[in-house]
Amino acid sequence: MDLKQIQELIRFVSKSGVSEVKLEQGDFKITIKTTNEDEKKFFPQQYMMPQGMMMPQQQSAPAAAPAPQIVIATETPAAAPVASTEVIIKSPMIGTLYRKPSPDKPPFVQVGDKIVKGQVLCVIEAMKLFNEIEAEISGTIVKILADDTSPVEYDQPLFLVEPS
């Protein structure tokens, strides 16, 4: 989850009137607690629950805090060392990486392949939108840093390229 998504989540939580949201995505865990009583009107079913049972966190939270508190626990794999001339091609978006045009076809590129600017390196799919990622430089593929059909994050390294 990137910063933008976290911001969006906080915005949503503070508007919704929910007292606490826990979200888990793999290694990533986030808890957002709100303290503002007045905003709790969006989801009426909240009121039907016994207060003490539903919102135990709320009593202990500091009453004056205007913004939601955030607790973030996340693990990010350490980046691989890169030789000074090599260029990392990063993911411009969040989605699922496809290294082949279709499951029964060979990959767009392999390690050792010469690539030219504008050549398609992979496809990233998000919400039924399919995106061909083009090389911005010409060179040679040194390393492939993400697996076929794996989820990728914004700015995640995908390819290591030695420019020509």
Added chain:
Amino acid sequence: MQTPLFTGTHRIHLQEVGSTNTYLKELIASKDLSEGSAITASHQSEGRGQLGAEWNAEPDSNITTSILYHPKFLLAEEQFLLSRAVALGVREFIQKLLPDELVQIKWPNDIRVLGKKISGILIENSLAGNFLSTSVIGIGININEAMRLETAISLHDITGRYYNLEELYPVLFSCLEAQYLQLKSNKKEAVKKDYLKHFYGLHQEVNFTDTLTQESFIALIAGVTEEGKLILQYPEGVVRFIDLKEVRFV
């Protein structure tokens, strides 16, 4: 009838093709095409997301088209806006033909009438750096075919009429173009708002199936994130952002 300014003004019609999207992508690779160029086909044999259409459907039963746009004004991370705009354009087109029905967008971009799917959209972009460069917009709309699949419906199924596709294409193109120009003129908030206005199940409790556990559950549809994830509020108060493959509507 409104006339589109550039969408479909350059149009190539094929009697039969595997996929109009693939055909258009191959054409773009070999020559420069103007923005709004469209491929239409009487019969598409292997289009993805076939909506349960029959292999042996009569030619010219349904709308099958792919349109080229250059949304260079959109960041890669803003691309769901394109999905919203196209869904709105297709919805508007169907609504014109079915003034008495509730025509809605079903997350993320199917069009739904009487609880069944009438249209599917598949968008393929190419990215240059962090911006979109070309976008191939594939649209299928069930028109004259009597649908056999229980989850699909056509215009003919609803009205009993038969439609001349040649008369419908310009109407569809102008509906799409109107939404695309909204985006291009930076009226992004209007597009987001309109999308939610026609969104099936918004602020309602809806039945879903968890695709992993196959368990069914009820949750409130609270909205859609910028990137297109469905925001669900569970009865116990937990909110989750849902990706496409995680749930199915029951």
